[in-house]
Each structure stands twice: as structure tokens, then as C-alpha cells.
Amino acid sequence: MKITGLSEREAAQSREKYGSNRLSEGKSESFFDKLRENLSDPMIKILIAALLINAVIYFLSLWGLVRAEVMWYEPLGIAAAIAIATLVSTFSEYKNETAFRALRDEAAKILCRVYREGSVKEIPSDDIVTGDFIMMGAGDRIPADGHIFEGNIHTDQSVLNGESKEALKLARPENMPACEDKTADLLDPYRVFRGTVVCSGSAVMVADTVGDRTIYGGIAGELTRDDDRDSPLKVKLSALAGGISKFGYTGGGAIAVALLVHKIVSAGSFGAYFSAGAGAVITDLLDALILAVIIIVMAVPEGLPLMIAIVSAMNMKKMLADNVLVRKTSGIETAGSLNILFSDKTGTITKGQLEAVIFADGSGCEYKTADDIPEGLGKLVRLCISESSTAVMSGGRAVGGNATERAVLNFIGGNAFQNGTKKLCTLPFNSENKYSAASVEGDFFRGTLIKGAPEKLLTRCTHYYDGNGEKLPLDRSITEKKADMLAGRAIRVLALAVCSELLPDDGTELPEGDFTLLGIIGIRDEVRPESRTAIKEVREAGVQVVMITGDRLDTASAIAADAGLLTGDKNELVLTSAELSEMSDDELKKRLSDIRVIARALPSDKSRLVRISQELDLVAGMTGDGVNDSPALKKADVGFAMGSGTEVAKEASDIVILDDNFSSVGKAVLYGRTIFSSIRKFIVFQLTINISAVAISFIAPLLGMDNPLTITQILWVNLVMDTLAALAFGSEPALSRYMREKPRSRREFIISPYMKTELITGAAWVTALSLLFLISGINLSDGSLKTSGLIGRHFRGYEETGTEYLLTGFFDFFILSAVFNAFNARTEKLNIFDSIGDNRNFLRVMGAIAAVQVIMTYFGGKVLGCYGLNLGEWVTVLVMSLSVIPVDMIRKAALSRKK
Secondary structure, three states, rough: OOOOOHHHHHHHHHHHOOOOOOOOOOOOOHHHHHHHHHHHHHHHHHHHHHHHHHHEEEHHHHHHHHHHHOOOHHHHHHHHHHHHHHHHHHHHHHHHHHHHHHHHHOOOOOEEEEEEOOOOEEEEEEHHOOOEEEEEEEOOEOOOOOEEEEEEEEEEHHHHOOOOOEEEEOOOOOOOOOOOOOOOOOOOOOOEEOOEEEEEEEEEEEEEEEHHHHHHHHHHHHOOOOOOOOOHHHHHHHHHHHHHHHHHHHHHHHHHHHHEEEHHHHOOOHHHHHHHOOHHHHHHHHHHHHHHHHHOOOOOOOOHHHHHHHHHHHHHHHHOOOEEEOOOHHHHHHHHHOOOOEEEEEOEEEEEEEEEEEEEOOOOOEEEOOOOOOOHHHHHHHHHHHHHOOOEEOOOEEEOHHHHHHHHHHHHOOOOOOOOEEEEEHHHHHHOEEEEEEEEEEOOOOEEEEOOHHHHHHHHHEEEEOOOOOEEEEOOOHHHHHHHHHOOOOOOOEEEEEEEOOOOOOOOOOOOOEEEEEEEEEEEEEEHHHHOOOOHHHHOOOEEEEOOOOOOOOHHHHHEEEEEEOOOOOOOOOHHHHHHHOOOHHHHHHHHHHHEEEEOHHHHHHHHHHHHHOOOOOOEEEEEOOHHHHHHHHHHEEEEEEEOOHHHHHHHEEEEEOOHHHHHHHHHHHHHHHHHHHHHHHHHHHHHHHHHHHHHHHHHHOOOOOOOOOOOOHHHHHHHHHHHHHHHHOOOOHHHHHHHOOOOOOOOOOHHHHHHHHHHHHHHHHHHHHHHHHHEEOOOOOOOOOOOOOHHOOOOOOOOOOOHHHHHHHHHHHHHHHHHHHHOOOOOOOOOOOOOOHHHHHHHHHHHHHHHHHHHHOOOOHOEEEEEHHHHHHHHEEEEEEEEHHHHHHHHHHHHHOO
16 A cells, blocks of 8 residues: 655644644743742842841931941942852853753754655654654654554663563554554554654554653653752751851840940940930940841851852863753752662663673683684674674664664674675564574575574584584583573573574475574673772762662663672662562661662652652652653652653753763762862851851950951952852862762751861951950050050051051951961861862962952052051961961861871
């Protein structure tokens, strides 16, 4: 029957009636959607609150309602910090999302061969309509749900059901009515489904269902992201934001009360203070309130959101160069917090393609490549493989045929033995016979070449060829034992044999008589060499890896052992899906930490395992490539989709592994830990400054002094220096030692006990030196300079009444002590220059901060309260600020000895 296909008019009518084949896209987040989401960050919320308070006080002071020194650029500076932090993060996410959309749109341009207007045309898969007749061949991805009209094919339906076994699809008999049932009966031998791949054969299919109504489209449409579970970093930052808020509010309130108490004490008594009049009391209350607000703003690490945005953006760029496309910045840090990772086998741990990995002759002698086989036997092996295969060599690799045919032909590569051989007759492979054969004649050999399952051929083999091509009696037990041994290593075996007789004329059966064995060839989806190393690193990082596969239990166990997932520990569990389903949730929670492999897995198993892990408060990751993986990818804390996988899986993921390699998952874990480590380093750096500033601002009024740090100087510290420091810590290298650390608990406070000792030591030392700096130079009774202060006498004007140079020196000391403390914060090692060569940006940034501070010392004037220093004054400042390094080294040494 001649196929004419639809006319263009009929295709348009079908599209109007049944819809387009283009899948509906989930609601795409615009730039402003992402910006709105990033503005909800807990640290950003604190900054917004501080901005509003500052703005209100500024306008009240502008209108003369309060007496306060709030300049217009102070609220503007906080607004700038919010804007930069959110825009950097938003732009990075939007840029990578745009790259992801481009990849998806590229995938939608795949061309299909369709009958239209009586001829075959190539059209984009999105233009397929219901009723189209589509030509399908090996390697094609089926573009719609439908039925086979003519021909037959084997399809890989693993994207829908996770089952790697090829499914035979046949032409629907003419007398069979069209199937009205649109349920996902993937075992129907006449129906084919969108997203599945043709492994071998050729056929013409008719599209019955297109677009969102396909099985593939239905699963894609049902996916909705579960946003109830925050990322580990967001949980930690929320706790930090709460702690900082309490610290700021408590500190601000205490300082306000302290200021009022000081006023009362200075007045002589409670009654004397209030006798001054209500106006003076209200003014003092407003002054105390403004001071409290200043302290709250001072306590907030304005640079932290910016630092997180910068470090995430920098690492997203690095990861893309390593074939890891991050769609959401939260996915990077979450990867670093993983406790358990559920990984697909095919294409992730393994190469995703069958390879012939070994050949054994009738004596059991093994050869790893075809070139290793002795010439006498090798000629026959190459002849048998090349002439009995439906695949052909093109461009140095096998094409056509099914995956097994291509694997076997690739084993001999371009070394096929021809020598004028003529093919007379062939017997194609079918799943019932489990063998194929070809009769040939030529100068070298005349007879039949046979390739098939050992259990079908070995019983008819009486002899085998040795390396010299000599025929010897065969001991079948040797070959059977070798086949069993290879099967135990998850290697599937094919037997190669020859017969001196030709195939019968009808070509439906093998020749009569005895066969001579050439040997057995082992085939499997080989474990990626880099996967073994990556799995070892991830396991040493404390991440439990569970391989999930549709393979049989023995095959899955062998591959898991080869990949290093099974180490021989008696507690390790290898389960089938059936065994898993028999376990209650409580039983599964108790044994989850022992599970290493799930064989014959169903899509529902993946979602259940993720759910159980999350109920145990673990951070769970999932890798996948099929539509069937998408629900679990969505539900997981971080979903890794494979670059060669379905668009639905990629849409459900947080991170796309472009090279389908498990080692790239390991890189994501490393980068995630690097980001978290950099964030912690920056927190130590900035909170040391903030705590010191709050402490000084609290103590100074109690000692009768004005706050030595003006609002403008505080803003300079928080915005200018911390912004630059964010660039410095954001460039920290990904160190291999991070992979030897244990995973962080999801709810672990972001400030560790070690960090607390560092914060307390650094802040206490800077505060103590600050007070020494100030108290030794100022007369506490009237605020005038002493004539013989320990520190003050090193600064000009100490014999007069001015404090400009002393306070300038104090401000420089405060900034430079923070710069030197940054070297302490960036490494836990005594060597403060550890790995500094991998982050030269750190030296450049810290040098720039110091240089800018020196410049502002001479040109800051009244705005920053800086009036220049001479050489002697600089020496005093440098000696005092440098002292933070040896003090912290003593702390590190003490903790190291204690540990």
C-alpha cells in the first residue's frame, strides 16, 4: 500500500482539532520573578528593615523633627548594597536559565521524516500532527504516541519506565481496531510512545496523540515544584539572621538605655534630670533611639548577601566550564550539603553504551582486544563478526543494527577480514532463536558463520580453533565456566562459531552437523573509569551513594562492586524493588544508611526513597535522565539531570550534568562545599568587624566619650570594604581537602564552635586594643587629650585639645586590623598564606582596601573624619593592627594541640 500521508491542509486541520505537538512550557520565571524571590532572602529582609529605619530618620532629621547626623548617602548606601547583592544573584540565575532554554529549544528542532503531500519531508518534531505517517529508524527518538503501521522496531522505553530491556514493536494487524485506551500500557507490542528511542529496525508509525496528551507530555504537565522545603543554606541563614537581629536589637536597646543612664548620672539624680524639661528628655530619647538604630545597622553584615551572590556567580561560571550547568544558585550549595545521593546507573556511573570488553577462546584464554588474538584465530573471528552483523563501519565506528551488533563490530573496528568473501545467505537475529548467521564463500573460508547465545550454540560445538587456527576437541565445561565467571562480572556473553555447511535454501534454520567454536565475546555497559574515582571521593566526603537501576539483581551487584559502591561490608544492602516495597517506612528508615543498590527499580521507588531521606532530615540528591525520573528530581533537595536526558527531566532539575558523568556530580559537591566554606570565612571576617564596632559603640558612651566611629565611617566599613572583601573570599579555590570533610547537618548553625572561638578572639582583641587606643589618649573627665597617654602621645595634638589625628589613627587601625584578620579568616591553618597562589585576587583586593584607606586618610576630610597621618603615627597603627595575626595564630595552635 502506497503511503501518501496528510496534505498540508489536512495537517492544519488536525493541528486545529487535536493541538500542536509542542509541549506546554511550565511558567518560566522572568528576571523580575527571580529578583522578587531573591529579595525574600532572610539577610536581605534585615537590610531592607535597616534601610527603611534609616530613611525615616533621615527625613525626620531633614524636617527638623529629630536631632540626628544622618546624611542622604547613608540610606542610599544600604539601598546600593541590597541592589547589588540581589542583582548579581538574579543575573547569574537568569543567564544560566537562558542558556538552559537555548539547549531545550535546540532539542525541539530535531527533524522527523514525515509523509506529506505524497512525498517524504523533513519537518521539526514540534510540527508533527495527529494522523501523520512518520518514518522511524535506528537512533530516532519517537516524536508522538502512536502505533506501527508497517515494519517492526525495537525501542528503548527506559525514559518512561526505567527498564533498559528493548521492547519489540510490530505493525498492528489490519483487522485490529484502533486502541481507544490511552493509558500507559508500555508493553503493548503495537504502540510506541513519545520520548522512547528506536534501537534497531525500521518502521512507519502513525501519530495518534501529540503534545501534552502524550504519556510523556502528561508526566511533564503534572510536575509542580515543591517549594515548601528550603535549601540548607537558607535554613542556616534564617537562623543566622534571627541571631543577628536579636544581637542587634538587644545591643541597640542596651546602648540606648546606657546612654540615658549616663545622662541621668551626669545630671546628678533622677529628679534633677527630669527637671530640665520635657523637651530635653524627648531629645535625649530620640538620640538614644537613633544610636540604637545605628547599632542595629552596624550589627547587620551588609556584605554577606552580596558575597553569597558573588561567590555563587563565580562558581557557576567555573562549573559550566566543567560541564555542570546550574539552573538555580541554591542548587550549588545544596550539592555541597548532600548526605545521600540516589544515582542512575546507565550513562552516569556507566558509559551508557555497550562495549565488547573481552574475548575468550575454547581453551579459556582471554584477549582484551581483537589485535591481541593470534592471527590464525583472529582472521576467523573478524570474518565471523563482520559478515554476520547488520551494523556497518562508518567514520571509524559502527552504525546501524542494534546496540549489541554495534558493540561487537566495534571490537574489531576497521580490521574486518574480507579477502574477496561473498555473502550467499543470511539468517537474521530474532529474540526467539537468539542467534544470527550468514553463509559465505571465498578463498579463505566457505561455510556458515554463526553468532548467538551460548546456551543455543555450545551444545552443537564439538571442536574449537586454537590461536594457530588448528581444530581441537572442545571441553564445553571450560567455556561454560568462563561464561559463568563473566556473567558474575555483569558481562553478557555471545558465542561465535562456524560450520562447514551452508544455510538451507529457505534461510530459516541453522545448518545440520557439528559446529566449531571460535570463542565467546563479553559485552557490557562498562563502568566509567573516572566514576570509580569520583564515587570514592564522594563516599569519603561522607555522602552515601545508592545506585538505582532497572537491571537484574546479579548484574546490578556486579556493576556496583566494580564501581566501588560495594566494599564487602556485611551490612551493605542490595535490594530489589519487590523487597523494598515489602519494607514499611519505619523499617526503611532504620536500614536506609545500609542500602547501596536498588535493582529492578520502579519510578515510585525513587520518590519514596527521597521522601524517606527528607523525613530523616537528610539532604537528598537524585540523578536522572528520563521522564520517569522527573517526580523524584523535583522532590529531591537537589536534582541532577543528565545532558543527554529528556527535556522534562532537565526542566525538573536544579543542575544539568552536560557530560552525563558521575565525576561531574562529584565536582558539584566540591564546588558546593567550597561556596559554603567561603561563606563561613566571610562571616568570620565581617562579624569580627561588626561585633567589635558594636562593643566599642556600647562602651564608649559609658566612659563618657562620643562614639569614635561615625555613621559615615560605619557605612564605609560595611559597604565599601565588605563589598571588596566579598570579591576576595568569592575567589577562594576548590580545595580537595573539602571532600574529606563530613557533610554538614541540614540544621547545623552556620557559625561552628571553631568559628565562635575565632570570632570571640578576634573581636575581643580588636575591642581591647581600640579601648586602649582611645582611653590612653583621652581625658575621661572632660574629653580633652592627656599629656602622657600610652597610645595618644604618639599622635599629634595630644598636648592640645584636638582629637582629629588620634581618631584618624583609630579609624585606620580599625580598618587595617580587619584587613589583616582576613588572612586569619581565610584558612584554619597556621600558615596564613596557605593556597594563596590559587587566589591571587585575595591579595589584590586586600591590597586595594589598604590602598584606598591610605588615600582616604589624606583626602577623606570631614566626610570620613580623616586628617592624614605622619610616618610615626602610621608605625603605631600598623604595629597594633598587625597584632591580630599572632594572636589568632596562638588560638589556632592551642586548638590544634587540644584536638
